[in-house]
Amino acid sequence: MKLLLAAIFALLLASASVCAGQEGLYVNPLTEESLPDPTVMSDGHGIFWLYATEDISGVPIFRSTDLVHWTPAGRAFTSENRPKFLHNGHVWAPDINRIGDRYVLYYTLSRWGEVRGNGIGVAIADRPDGKFEDIGALFTSSSIGVTNSIDQCYIEDNGRKWLFWGSFHGIYAIELSADGLSLASGSEKVRIAGNAYEASYVHHRGDYYYLFASVGSCCAGVNSTYRVVVGRSRSLLGPYEARDGTKMLDNRHETILRGNDRFAGPGHNARIITDSYGNDWMLYHAYDCTSPKGRRLMLDRVDWRNDWPVIGNGTPSAQAESPVF
Numbered sequence: 457m458k459l460l461l462a463a464i465f466a467l468l469l470a471s472a473s474v475c476a477g478q479e480g481l482y483v484n485p486l487t488e489e490s491l492p493d494p495t496v497m498s499d500g501h502g503i504f505w506l507y508a509t510e511d512i513s514g515v516p517i518f519r520s521t522d523l524v525h526w527t528p529a530g531r532a533f534t535s536e537n538r539p540k541f542l543h544n545g546h547v548w549a550p551d552i553n554r555i556g557d558r559y560v561l562y563y564t565l566s567r568w569g570e571v572r573g574n575g576i577g578v579a580i581a582d583r584p585d586g587k588f589e590d591i592g593a594l595f596t597s598s599s600i601g602v603t604n605s606i607d608q609c610y611i612e613d614n615g616r617k618w619l620f621w622g623s624f625h626g627i628y629a630i631e632l633s634a635d636g637l638s639l640a641s642g643s644e645k646v647r648i649a650g651n652a653y654e655a656s657y658v659h660h661r662g663d664y665y666y667l668f669a670s671v672g673s674c675c676a677g678v679n680s681t682y683r684v685v686v687g688r689s690r691s692l693l694g695p696y697e698a699r700d701g702t703k704m705l706d707n708r709h710e711t712i713l714r715g716n717d718r719f720a721g722p723g724h725n726a727r728i729i730t731d732s733y734g735n736d737w738m739l740y741h742a743y744d745c746t747s748p749k750g751r752r753l754m755l756d757r758v759d760w761r762n763d764w765p766v767i768g769n770g771t772p773s774a775q776a777e778s779p780v781f
Contacts, residue, residue, distance in 0.1 A: 482755065482778045483768065485578060490750020491516065492741045493655065494723040502781070505584040507550040511750055514538065515547050517585055523729060523737055523755055523779050524631040532579065532588045533563060534713040539565045539577050541593045546725060549607045549655070549724070552622040555636045559584050562619065564606040570710065571604040572597050574686060576621055577578070578637055591637055601629055601647060607655045610636065613692045623654035627669065629693060646693050649704035655724040664763060667696045670723035677748045680721025684713035685739065686765055710764065716771035720745055731779035740774070741773055
């Protein structure tokens with residue numbers, strides 16, 4: 457009997473160990489919903505907030521405690537408060553930030569094929585789940601003089617606030633006011649990268665600034681050629697370079713994430729989030745070739761080798777170890 461009980465106990469321990477290992481894994485894609493162009497931030501209290509291009513009307517908001525399990529938490533806009541500076545415009549590529557005591561949501565208002573009347577606006581809220589108050593356009597493509605001014609991202613550097621943006625007509629940066637709600641007085645746009653890019657995101661790590669961007673076709677389902685590329689610079693405003701010293705101004709870069717047989721068109725990554733073990737993580741979107749019903753939310757770990765970011769084997773993972781918070 458003692459031997460039998462010992463065997464049963466050992467089996468239970470083994471089963472528990474297997475279950476614990478399975479609980480430490482996540483599976484891509486993370487959600488059933490189409491959540492293109494994700495942006496994410498931590499509220500400082502253990503909750504992550506995610507927003508996406510409005511395949512779900514009104515800019516969907518999701519929340520999570522681990523970057524893996526996401527639950528709906530409302531929408532940033534309704535018919536009453538949604539941006540209106542472009543007639544019949546859609547809200548794309550939101551970028552959420554905490555500036556002072558407010559949540560500041562930069563957004564693109566555009567429609568497919570529009571390249572002059574579209575532009576970038578800003579909305580504010582006291583809570584990450586809204587309700588957001590639309591402040592209106594920071595600028596349009598026409599007013600700023602940059603064709604197809606979309607896909608913005610905010611960064612604060614040495615107390616100064618900047619907005620990067622652009623889509624296949626150059627990546628640009630411009631300084632913002634102290635509250636982030638308007639352009640800084642006398643500010644002038646600076647060209648940062650060439651015409652190959654959109655969906656820029658700047659990450660500062662150690663001695664370098666890293667300009668992540670996407671190239672290729674974003675939205676052709678399983679035929680999408682989207683991929684994530686990067687260059688680095690010792691200065692926020694560049695020049696950003698590939699490993700061989702060639703410049704992103706000349707459309708040269710390093711590719712760190714491309715599609716594979718399972719996932720097509722990975723791109724438009726959110727900001728990098730660091731977990732409790734110091735591991736860096738990147739959310740992005742891709743098409744699941746087994747069920748291409750939209751651009752789905754994806755997660756992969758970012759490693760660093762010789763001060764360059766690396767993602768696994770360079771393609772999206774189907775399953776991996778989860779971040780720890």
